Amino acid sequence: MTWLFDFWRSSIGGKVTMAITGLLLFGFVVAHLLGNLQLFAGPEAINAYARFLHERQGLLWVARLGLLAVFVLHVVTGIRLARGNRAARPVPYAKDDTVQATFASRSMVFSGLSLLVFVLYHLLHFTFGLTNPAHYARKAAGADGHDVYAMVTASFHVPAIAIAYAGFQIVLFLHLRHGIQSLAQTLGLHHGRYTPWIARASVVLALFVAGGNALLALSVLSGLVTVAP
Numbered sequence: 001m002t003w004l005f006d007f008w009r010s011s012i013g014g015k016v017t018m019a020i021t022g023l024l025l026f027g028f029v030v031a032h033l034l035g036n037l038q039l040f041a042g043p044e045a046i047n048a049y050a051r052f053l054h055e056r057q058g059l060l061w062v063a064r065l066g067l068l069a070v071f072v073l074h075v076v077t078g079i080r081l082a083r084g085n086r087a088a089r090p091v092p093y094a095k096d097d098t099v100q101a102t103f104a105s106r107s108m109v110f111s112g113l114s115l116l117v118f119v120l121y122h123l124l125h126f127t128f129g130l131t132n133p134a135h136y137a138r139k140a141a142g143a144d145g146h147d148v149y150a151m152v153t154a155s156f157h158v159p160a161i162a163i164a165y166a167g168f169q170i171v172l173f174l175h176l177r178h179g180i181q182s183l184a185q186t187l188g189l190h191h192g193r194y195t196p197w198i199a200r201a202s203v204v205l206a207l208f209v210a211g212g213n214a215l216l217a218l219s220v221l222s223g224l225v226t227v228a229p
């Protein structure tokens with residue numbers, strides 16, 4: 001096990017850890033969005049999906065604990081790498097591209113920590129029901145106890161909540177776009193011919209996830225998705 005810890009502590013090991021955990025977290029946000037997009041299909045569709053997940057408690061807990069471990073590893077390794085970069089270079093280089101790279105990695109730490117705040121708020125909101133207990137109670141009050149449609153639409157009907165969710169998606173977009181480019185670089189895909197395609201793909205993928213989430217919140221706010229009575 002010590003070799004694994006030594007590998008993680010090395011600079012390349014840290015980058016590989018960020019790439020693998022980042023890819024897994026990206027897989028989660030895509031899957032989560034595809035599930036949530038069922039809000040557009042109406043209450044039956046999204047509530048059946050919620051019931052399906054909750055009927056598989058064993059599997060759900062394995063996935064939750066796995067996700068938590070991956071998330072913690074991603075945050076801890078990211079902070080370690082950023083601190084290592086700063087310690088190794090207390091005086092920034094004057095050369096333009098290096099200054100840009102430092103700015104990009106600093107902004108990744110900033111956007112990453114902002115996302116941590118979002119995820120904590122999001123868990124308090126929809127998983128623990130602490131920020132808006134009345135909205136959370138609507139989930140349990142549904143016919144089968146899984147009225148996610150009523151809970152989510154009641155929440156996004158409140159302008160401050162919908163706008164806060166949509167606003168955080170800008171941060172998610174920036175983090176995913178740069179993260180996908182870093183991942184490609186760690187995998188060695190930074191050949192002159194691929195780089196412009198990777199840059200385009202990172203914009204499309206990040207826009208899909210962040211735009212999809214923002215669309216959900218704003219569609220309820222604007223009345224495109226009907227709020228449950």
Ligand code: HEM
Nearest residue numbers: 029032036050064119122126127148152165213214216217
């Ligand atoms: C408009 C966008 C989103 C909606 C409507 C939404 C909806 C939900 C709901 C309803 C739950 C609770 C599920 C339940 O316990 O029944 C949940 C849990 C969760 N969401 Fe989201 N979500 C959104 C965006 C995001 C984003 C962008 C992230 C990550 C960056 C995220 C991460 C999580 C996590 C980690 C959980 C906890 C999973 C669990 O309890 O098993 N969500 N979300």
